[in-house]
Amino acid sequence: MSSRAPAHLTLGPLLFHWPAHKRRDFYLRIADEAPIDTVYLGEVVCSKREPFFEPYLDEVAERLRSAGKTVVFSTLALVTSKREVAAIHERAASGWLLEANDVACVQILERAPHVVGPYINVVNEGARDFLVSRGAIRIALPVELPATSIRAIAATASSTSIEVHAFGRQPLSVAMRCYHARSHNLTKDHCQLVCSLDADGLTATTVDGMDVLTINGTQTLSHGYGVLFAELASLRDAGVTYFRLSPHDIDMVRVAEIYRDVLDGKQNASDALQALRPVAGYVPFINGFVHGREGMSWV
């Protein structure tokens, strides 16, 4: 254990469209109470949501920084309009550390230091090395990768840090089309922001009654919460140093405390699972991807 590099806990970008005041209060509590090192702000899913939180962004970032946390600004996973491109230019010029979730952001940043987010396919050493040469200081790997790939990428990643998704619904796809709007017989251009009705996403069930996916605007997520506990030690041994918790409408401070305790060796994996269960409500846990299995499975 002692030879391992320190393990950092990060709070990924909030994927859901919460009211701005709720979002602000959430982050202020994270600033005050959560054992989290790095917080990703910014909108990843839909640029139509961006203006709502904008007035609170600087205040929240300042409070997080004052609490000793590093703040990263996450950018859109699918950039298609000139307005969205201009917004990334503007953000890049403002001096924030950005997380690039579309290759557009990597191009805009030239060689400025940045985080490569999980929506850019970095699944091998070749892609890793090229992006490091373009300024990637950390790479958050796609959720689909099995541990064998994570190990191969992390083991020889001498000049960059590797981050993996350790908690929360796993992002499975992004699209131009808004499925939340579609579920209400609306279109993306006239969506009435119906995604705000579901603080943790909208469950999609199979025709024979299995809860299987979660709709979040243009994004599709897993139904279950991805949960890595037993896997953390071997991932750390492989060189992974950042572990991402994806925000949900549950007690995320408590979630962070449980993960911190596991990383610090104060709690074992099975006790951690028991502790997490009541916090997570009825949502099932999944971890199939990291084991090279169906992502929706629990191994």
Next chain:
Amino acid sequence: MSAGYLELVCPAGTPAALRAAVDAGADAVYCGFRDRTNARNYPGLNFEFEELTEGVSYAHERGCKVLVAINTFPLAGNAGVWHRAVDQAAAAQADAVILADIGLLDYAARRHPELRRHLSVQASAANAPSIAFYRDRFDVKRVVLPRVLSVADVKALISETAIETEVFAFGSVGPMSEGRCFLSSYFTGVSPTSEGACAPASHVAYLNQGGRVLSKLGQVTLNTVAPGEAAAYPTPCKGRYVTHGRASYLFEEPVGLNAIRILPELKEAGVTALKIEGRQRSRAYVTQVVGTFRRALDALARGETATEPLEELQLDAEGGRETLGAYRKGWR
């Protein structure tokens, strides 16, 4: 080829389909090796090296190009298979390789700078800076645009990036940002991005239940249809899901893309090439669809509008119904 010429790029899942596409008037055919290095890694499809070499000769003798799709993402610690595929495409005198992975593009640009590089739709480059990234870093000459853009979007991208573009004209509709969709592996454990098969047949099952046909992918029921009801191949995005107590085609209806009616608009937008999807389809499909598009493009080049009845093409569309997909305003 003169400016404004719309190049017809056609699928070749097998050597026989390659010859059929060439004979039916393709300007270029695209194909892949018989392994996980391409996104149509289905049993019975694709080319061994010798077959590719013969196919290239057949095509070149008839003035047709051959593009080799090596458009999956190399496995960490095991990129050799993908590197060899690029080497073999170059050795077979292919006219271009179609790539998606940043690491593989880097390899191809350094090792085979003379081998023309196209950007696969699997790279999901849907905006000007992304396209500029691939153009400037890897000297990519052509980008295959994602199926999520409108004609106006396509036109704007062409004017901003000054690069050849290839757009989908016929085949299936992909509502998700391609190359970044993990739905199939979430259901099956088999990754389309690294193993080249979305909804692999080995994980698909059809069950008869009370007179209806139930389609399953892995353990997940994707749809249930009455006999004779239109249904698409059970990929996750073509399934029926329940939200708000109502079952619907949440992601996309069981329809096929057909852009033959908007060829003049695509030409006017400055598109370089039209892609016919369907390496998994039959040789008869290739002959029918390629021939129909060839005649429509020749008519367009002569300044005529296509008069040929297009109903036959509808039968070839996935699910037997067709759509203009994202090209049409309001699709989103």
